[in-house]
Amino acid sequence: MSNSSCITQFLLLAFTDTRELQLLHFWLFLGIYLAALLGNGLIITTIACDQHLHTPMYFFLLNLALLDLGSISITVPKSMANSLWDTRAISYIGCAAQMLLFLFFISAEYFLLTIMSYDRYVAICKPLHYGTLLGSRACVHMAAAAWASGFLTALLHTANTFSLPLCKGNAVDQFFCEIPQILKLSCSNSYLRERGLLLVSLLLVFGCFAFIVLSYVQILRAVLRIPSEQGRHKAFATCLPHLAVVSLFVSTGMFAHLKPPSISSPILDLVVSVLYSVVPPAVNPLIYSMRNQELKDALWKLVSKCFLKQ
Numbered sequence: 001m002s003n004s005s006c007i008t009q010f011l012l013l014a015f016t017d018t019r020e021l022q023l024l025h026f027w028l029f030l031g032i033y034l035a036a037l038l039g040n041g042l043i044i045t046t047i048a049c050d051q052h053l054h055t056p057m058y059f060f061l062l063n064l065a066l067l068d069l070g071s072i073s074i075t076v077p078k079s080m081a082n083s084l085w086d087t088r089a090i091s092y093i094g095c096a097a098q099m100l101l102f103l104f105f106i107s108a109e110y111f112l113l114t115i116m117s118y119d120r121y122v123a124i125c126k127p128l129h130y131g132t133l134l135g136s137r138a139c140v141h142m143a144a145a146a147w148a149s150g151f152l153t154a155l156l157h158t159a160n161t162f163s164l165p166l167c168k169g170n171a172v173d174q175f176f177c178e179i180p181q182i183l184k185l186s187c188s189n190s191y192l193r194e195r196g197l198l199l200v201s202l203l204l205v206f207g208c209f210a211f212i213v214l215s216y217v218q219i220l221r222a223v224l225r226i227p228s229e230q231g232r233h234k235a236f237a238t239c240l241p242h243l244a245v246v247s248l249f250v251s252t253g254m255f256a257h258l259k260p261p262s263i264s265s266p267i268l269d270l271v272v273s274v275l276y277s278v279v280p281p282a283v284n285p286l287i288y289s290m291r292n293q294e295l296k297d298a299l300w301k302l303v304s305k306c307f308l309k310q
Contacts, residue, residue, distance in 0.1 A: 010095045011088040011171045022083040032282050033076045039285025040065040050298040056134040060116045063143050068281035071105035074098055075176040075277055095177040100158040108150025113246050114208040115142045120239050121215040125222045160197055174273055241288045252276035
């Protein structure tokens, strides 16, 4: 293949070539996908229907659930279909669209998690200014900025990656299309341009991470100054779910892309990619619902109203 214009499809990495294990993979991913749909769908519905949850914290949580639904819906159904029909193919346009949308949802989610750390900082460290700093208009603008920044980031990376000539085959060593695997197929020195763009994005990622860390340092100092044990417990209860989600998101993503080449292998890359692309959207609703009594009460009221009324 002389250039990318000759490529009409890519071949994704299969989890296994054994038919029984392919079906096992299909049913396992189906269970995870349905759990993510149910969990995030319940959070979205509960927050939208309960007036008591129309606050900045739950507004951002609703956006997080929407992004989780989007990110897992981009990768898992295609992987399930490939296992079910015993194929590895994805079209050139389909691969570009999958990369664009996955990057969009993942980038927007990271920016949103940064905003959510600011929400928790203002709520605990500056409670008297909470209504002023996080009014409804400000919340909408911040959420819109997260979505727009995520889309711009995804568009730049996707356009730059697929502008490179690809002449090293069409086999992608991943179960979905992502930038590092497509770059391996490039035969041009212009891949350095994408590396430069990745470096800028990496600096932005670390900047957001530093902001989150500093926010929680201030939150911890403020919580420890609360005189009552009940007050400290309540403050921690509102922060721990967000901190757990950030830790899961950042740790799996950083390990997937920054692990040393010496420990890299196709099987390890596959497992790690599942951890950062599939597990968080399915686990996040559980993390938030387990630690949030207000959300659990609202969810129970919704379920009772819909299914238990006489």
